Amino acid sequence: MESKLSDLRTSSFPKKRKMKVELPQTCTSDEEPYTDPSASVDCCETVLVDGKEHVYFPVSKWDYEDLKNLNIFFEERPEPFEEFMLEVKENFMWKCDCPDFNEDVRTFSQMLKETVAFSYDLQTVCQLSKHMYKNKKAIEQKIIDEIECDVQKAKEGEKDLNLNDLLNRKWMPAVKRFAEETLKLIKMSLYPLEEGDLLSVKIEREKERKRAIGQERKENSPDVPQDCFGSFLKHFSSVFGQMFFLEPDSVTRKTFYFMDKLVDSTPDSCYLIHREPVPGVIDAPESILSVSQVKQTIKMNDGTSLSLEEQLGSRVLGQIGAGLFAETNFSLIKPNSLGIIYSETKIIFVYLKLQNDHYVDVLLKTPLTTEGRISYTQPFDMLNAEDRLKISDFFYFLGCLQNKNK
Structure with missing residues (x-):
C-alpha cells in the first residue's frame, strides 16, 4: 500500500492531447449553469496516460454533487471559531510534535491590538x-x-x-x-x-x-467589481498573511483519479513547510494550508445562520471541497487538510477531516465506507480591527509553525 501511495504522490500530470469534442465558448463562462460531466463530455476532455485514454475532469468543473460522490460533505452551519481553532491547533501539535508558541503568539497579538487599529468596510x-x-x-x-x-x-x-x-x-x-x-x-x-x-x-x-x-x-x-480588483486582492491577502509571518510558496498541480476520471487541482496560493535537505532525496514540502480565491461576495455576518452553500452556491463548494481533498496526501496534517477562502477582503477557514483509508479507497476505486466532513468558520474581514484580533492567535500560530525550521 505504501508503494502505491508513493507512486500516486509523485506522479506527474500527463500531457494533454487534442480534444475530441470542441468546447462551446459559453462553457467557460462563470455565468453559465453547471453541467453534470456524467451527462455530457462538454466540460471534460480526453488525455493520454501511459498510452491509455482518460477523461479529464478538472476541479474547476466540480459541483457539490460531485463532492458528495466522494462521500465528503460540508457541515450545515459554521463552527464557533474558538472550537475550530483549538481542534486544528491540536491536530498540528500532535502531528508535528511542536509547541503552541504561546509566548510569541501573545506578544504579537497584543502588539497588533495596540497598534494596527484602523478599520474600514470596502x-x-x-x-x-x-x-x-x-x-x-x-x-x-x-x-x-x-x-x-x-x-x-x-x-x-x-x-x-x-x-x-x-x-x-x-x-x-x-x-x-x-x-x-x-x-x-x-x-x-x-x-x-x-x-x-x-x-x-x-x-x-x-x-x-x-x-x-x-x-x-x-x-x-x-x-466592488471583482474583475477590477481580482489580482490586487489576491496580492493583498498575501500581504495580510505576511503580517503573521506566513510566506506564500509556489503552487503545484495535484492530480488524482476518481470514477475513471483524471482530476487536477491547483490552489490559488499555498503555505508550505520545507524539511531540512537530505542528500539524494527530492524535496517534498508539506502543506500547512491552501488558499482559494472566489468571486462571490460573502455577506454573511456573525448573527446569520446561513450555510456556506447558501452563501457561495453549489459549484463553488464542489470546487473548494475537491481542492481540499486533492491536498490531503500533501498536507502536514494528512489525511486532514486546512484551507482558507478569500472573497474580496473576507476570510473563511475550512477544515477537511478524513479517515486514514478514505483517500486510498477513492484512488483504488474501493467502495467508500467512511465519509469526510468539512467544517468552516464565520467570515472575518482583513480590514476590520476586531476581526483581525479574533483570528490573530490562530494566524500567528500558523506563521510560527511555518518558521520553526528556519
Whole structure:
C-alpha cells in the first residue's frame, strides 16, 4: 500500500492531447449553469496516460454533487471559531510534535491590538467613489492620517522587540507593508477610473450589454467589481498573511483519479513547510494550508445562520471541497487538510477531516465506507480591527509553525 501511495504522490500530470469534442465558448463562462460531466463530455476532455485514454475532469468543473460522490460533505452551519481553532491547533501539535508558541503568539497579538487599529468596510469606501472629487480627497486624507498614526505606534512598539530574533525582525516591515497596501486598496476604491486602468468603464459596458439581453444581475448595493480588483486582492491577502509571518510558496498541480476520471487541482496560493535537505532525496514540502480565491461576495455576518452553500452556491463548494481533498496526501496534517477562502477582503477557514483509508479507497476505486466532513468558520474581514484580533492567535500560530525550521 505504501508503494502505491508513493507512486500516486509523485506522479506527474500527463500531457494533454487534442480534444475530441470542441468546447462551446459559453462553457467557460462563470455565468453559465453547471453541467453534470456524467451527462455530457462538454466540460471534460480526453488525455493520454501511459498510452491509455482518460477523461479529464478538472476541479474547476466540480459541483457539490460531485463532492458528495466522494462521500465528503460540508457541515450545515459554521463552527464557533474558538472550537475550530483549538481542534486544528491540536491536530498540528500532535502531528508535528511542536509547541503552541504561546509566548510569541501573545506578544504579537497584543502588539497588533495596540497598534494596527484602523478599520474600514470596502463596500462603504466604494460607495464614497460617487462623491465629489474634493470630498473624496478629504476622506482619503483622513484615512491616510489614521493609518500613518498606527504605523507610528507600531514603530514605537518595535522598540520592545529583540531584533536579533527572526520573527521580531519580520514584524514591523510586514505591518508597514500591510498599511501601504491598505492605502492602495482604499485609493483604488475611491478613484476606480484612475487606479483601475479604466476597467470599471469596461465592466459598466458589459453590464449594459447584459441589460439589453435581459441578463442583468440584481444588485442591492454598489459592490466592488471583482474583475477590477481580482489580482490586487489576491496580492493583498498575501500581504495580510505576511503580517503573521506566513510566506506564500509556489503552487503545484495535484492530480488524482476518481470514477475513471483524471482530476487536477491547483490552489490559488499555498503555505508550505520545507524539511531540512537530505542528500539524494527530492524535496517534498508539506502543506500547512491552501488558499482559494472566489468571486462571490460573502455577506454573511456573525448573527446569520446561513450555510456556506447558501452563501457561495453549489459549484463553488464542489470546487473548494475537491481542492481540499486533492491536498490531503500533501498536507502536514494528512489525511486532514486546512484551507482558507478569500472573497474580496473576507476570510473563511475550512477544515477537511478524513479517515486514514478514505483517500486510498477513492484512488483504488474501493467502495467508500467512511465519509469526510468539512467544517468552516464565520467570515472575518482583513480590514476590520476586531476581526483581525479574533483570528490573530490562530494566524500567528500558523506563521510560527511555518518558521520553526528556519
